[in-house]
Amino acid sequence: MTGEEYFMKQMFVQKIYKYTGQEFEDFFVQIMSASNPNFKPVKAFGKVGDKKNDGFDETTGTYYQVFSPEDLTKSRTISKGVEKLEEDFTKLYEYWNDKYPVKYFYYVVNDKYHGLPAPIYSKIADLSKNPKYETVTINAFLAKDLEKIFDNLSTQDKQNIIGFLPNINMDTINFSALHDVIEYLLGLKLVTNVDEKFIVPDFDKKIEINGLNLPIKSLLDAASYQEGELIQYFKEYRGLADNLKSVFNSLYEESKIEIPESVDNYPNKRFDYILEKCYPKKTSDVQHAILVLMAHYFSSCDIFEEPPEF
Incomplete structure (x- = not known):
């Protein structure tokens, strides 16, 4: 790994730790758009909203919904995360399935590399067992998964996403x-x-x-x-x-x-x-x-x- 590659990775990791809410969603969309030309972000519009869909690839039937709280360890936040997962997935399926069939659903959670609480995995398992959704693969998408996609981007795409790229070849102190x-x-x-x-x-x-x-x-x-x-x-x-x-x-x-x-x-x-x-x-x-x-x-x-x- 070169010094340039190291700093791009470092900046990515720091954004994972820093971003919550809309900032993280925008960061996720940037990376997915750079990685997959078929990825389509969905912006909320007035009372209509985004129909519980933050982005999708109609060619593969893959959908993403983002959850990025400040602290995922709090009981109240975990409960909210479980409720959001069920509500977002069921409403997304109801609205989008007859337009672009839902084959894969990813609950994108900025876990800041700590992993997901067990209740969220339990809810994923419950939804997966529901006969109504037997044709859909439901899974979590964590910081480590986004990092893997970022790692495979071109150097130019990485620079466009992280912004500032420092020069490490310095000989004297300013x-x-x-x-x-x-x-x-x-x-x-x-x-x-x-x-x-x-x-x-x-x-x-x-x-x-x-x-x-x-x-x-x-x-x-x-x-x-x-x-x-x-x-x-x-x-x-x-x-x-x-x-x-x-x-x-x-x-x-x-x-x-x-x-x-x-x-x-x-x-x-x-x-x-x-x-x-x-x-x-x-x-x-x-x-x-x-x-x-x-x-x-x-x-x-x-x-x-x-x-x-x-």
Whole structure:
């Protein structure tokens, strides 16, 4: 995976975590439209609405309906998700089946890589067993499924969808961008929990222990070459290094809550989470400044785990 491919994937994942409601539906439609020329989005129109159909492919009889709540773990939200699944599917079938026969129905849920609650799968099973719908395959469509489709898009389509694509080939720090990043980070409201650490383990060993992938290793390695400039910068602003240490430690602890170990590929997704949280604005200079800071605090074990012998 190239650095460019890595960042496109990173931006995709961050949008999954960020988007809910209409934003996620629009994101889903963008990807499906780019992937399948036969995909037709259906926009709600006045009181008529979209007839419980957010998009379909009439050539295959495949229909999609989106559900993207802020928090899928709440009991009330789970109940709403079950009710929505039954109502949307039955009304979609009633309206669309005699126009374009329904052969496949996907309940598109932005699960943010956590998986679906059991009651939703149970309702899918109940609907599938109903003789009225015996010719229809009903299933869930999750973040991981959308990611697979995104992965197969052309580079140009991916760029059109995610927008900003940073330049990772930076040789020196832009100190104006660094100042903007630091000012932004110090303004974040975070719960601090900083542990003092006096032993710094081998950089490569720490990457291996934390399960970070090769593209991230390459980014941290490249950024670490500017650490001397960063340390000189810190010398001019007494106390700044410790303040930022607190910020990055808090961001890492926050990422552990948002992305538990049960999530696939969680170490790399935590890295992406911290990186995304640090952007005051998205430019190449800003991104490079963030990576230099992350490399510095990674090497001193203020973000991510240290090897067990330490």
